[in-house]
Amino acid sequence: MKRSILILNIFTAGGGDHALGQKIKDIARSTQAEGALITVNAKTRHINMQGKEVFSPGKKLDYDDPVIIVTPYSLLSPDVLSTVLADFFYQLDIITCNTVILIDEMDVTRGAASSDRDYKAALLSLCFENIIVQSLGFAKKSMGYLPMPEQEVINIQKSAKQEIIKLLDGYNLSMPANCSLYLAYLSSDTVTTCAQIFIINSLIEDSGLLNNSAYVLVCREKGSIERLLKNLKGSLSGSIYNDLFSECHYSTMQDENIFQCHGFSRGTGKKKVHIVITQTIPGTTFKNLTSISKTGMMSGDQSLSDYLSLKKRLPYYDKQTWKDPLIKGLKTRARELGGEELLNKFKSMVAGRKAFTGSLSFKLLAPDDAPTLALKSSLHAFNKEIYARKADGKIREILMKYL
Numbered sequence: 001m002k003r004s005i006l007i008l009n010i011f012t013a014g015g016g017d018h019a020l021g022q023k024i025k026d027i028a029r030s031t032q033a034e035g036a037l038i039t040v041n042a043k044t045r046h047i048n049m050q051g052k053e054v055f056s057p058g059k060k061l062d063y064d065d066p067v068i069i070v071t072p073y074s075l076l077s078p079d080v081l082s083t084v085l086a087d088f089f090y091q092l093d094i095i096t097c098n099t100v101i102l103i104d105e106m107d108v109t110r111g112a113a114s115s116d117r118d119y120k121a122a123l124l125s126l127c128f129e130n131i132i133v134q135s136l137g138f139a140k141k142s143m144g145y146l147p148m149p150e151q152e153v154i155n156i157q158k159s160a161k162q163e164i165i166k167l168l169d170g171y172n173l174s175m176p177a178n179c180s181l182y183l184a185y186l187s188s189d190t191v192t193t194c195a196q197i198f199i200i201n202s203l204i205e206d207s208g209l210l211n212n213s214a215y216v217l218v219c220r221e222k223g224s225i226e227r228l229l230k231n232l233k234g235s236l237s238g239s240i241y242n243d244l245f246s247e248c249h250y251s252t253m254q255d256e257n258i259f260q261c262h263g264f265s266r267g268t269g270k271k272k273v274h275i276v277i278t279q280t281i282p283g284t285t286f287k288n289l290t291s292i293s294k295t296g297m298m299s300g301d302q303s304l305s306d307y308l309s310l311k312k313r314l315p316y317y318d319k320q321t322w323k324d325p326l327i328k329g330l331k332t333r334a335r336e337l338g339g340e341e342l343l344n345k346f347k348s349m350v351a352g353r354k355a356f357t358g359s360l361s362f363k364l365l366a367p368d369d370a371p372t373l374a375l376k377s378s379l380h381a382f383n384k385e386i387y388a389r390k391a392d393g394k395i396r397e398i399l400m401k402y403l
Helices: 015-029 078-092 116-126 150-170 191-205 224-236 283-292 302-311 321-347 373-388 392-402
Strands: 005-011 035-041 049-055 067-071 099-104 130-135 179-186 212-219 247-253 259-266 272-278 295-299 316-319 350-353
Touching (some): 005 015, 067 078, 078 116, 099 392, 179 191, 179 283, 191 350, 224 272, 321 350, 321 373
Parallel strands (some): 005 067, 067 099, 099 130, 295 316
Antiparallel strands (some): 247 259
């Protein structure tokens, strides 16, 4: 009989921590072993279980020598993680456990004394025979990303367009056939810079397209909508980039789901642009919008992974300070595949603050910047390689080895 799998899903305030736990649970279920997903609050030095979800119902959960998975583990320091696991074993009366698998979110900045070696050393006192430490992400030693289930991708791609048409009908709105949709999820404190990079660079990138453009910006930071609206109006009015549009209209959607128009800026270009800013969109709607979008900007792990699953290419990225290693790994591979030209292209798709210094990092394209055939080819190869770096199969292989 296979051993049970106990997943300790460490979380703080972000929904991405819970989403990671659910994806690991789905991989664990595919092994046919019984198990449980246990959510653990990361804000204390001792075990603080918030919920328990048993999977593979009908099978008895065996606490004798289970396989333990901790994800994302770097939310706890090595010594705190050791204490939390010891408390966990005591509360569940687990006498024997020789295997722990640590799986972290995509490449993150670590503090001092928080290397993989430090975590292994801290857990040796619990007498584990097998301590496996892995991270998601795109650094050379990282496993890649966790994709959406294949059937979910198929279902979304089949129904997304009709679902969005129905949604717009509910507001007495419609999207013309000659209008491209651009979707951004902005979660950092640099929403203005990230929105500017996304809007301006994507307009330059698609300047050869004659159709109009609609931008939907989802700003998670509370109270950021009015500030972003004001800043965008200021930056797009009378700037060197106003030849990218003839008119740029601005709207917001508040929690009561009422659209409000906020005027427009005139430009000297040929296409009309409409920017809609909101704080939240239901998850299913967001995935449908991602599926039909021309280009997107994402933030964190979950939206990045979903975008890769649905679009098979990297989006623009709103980078938090702790995601420097993730971007460094992608930059390294971009330079290897396409030299400075591809590296500069990738740099134009990322905006945010640097770790430690907090300084802003971004790259605005020149108004006449156009990709060469060589750049298009290397960018295609880059996206193809990143899309293929799926981690679910690797995690399942590790689990099957120790069950």
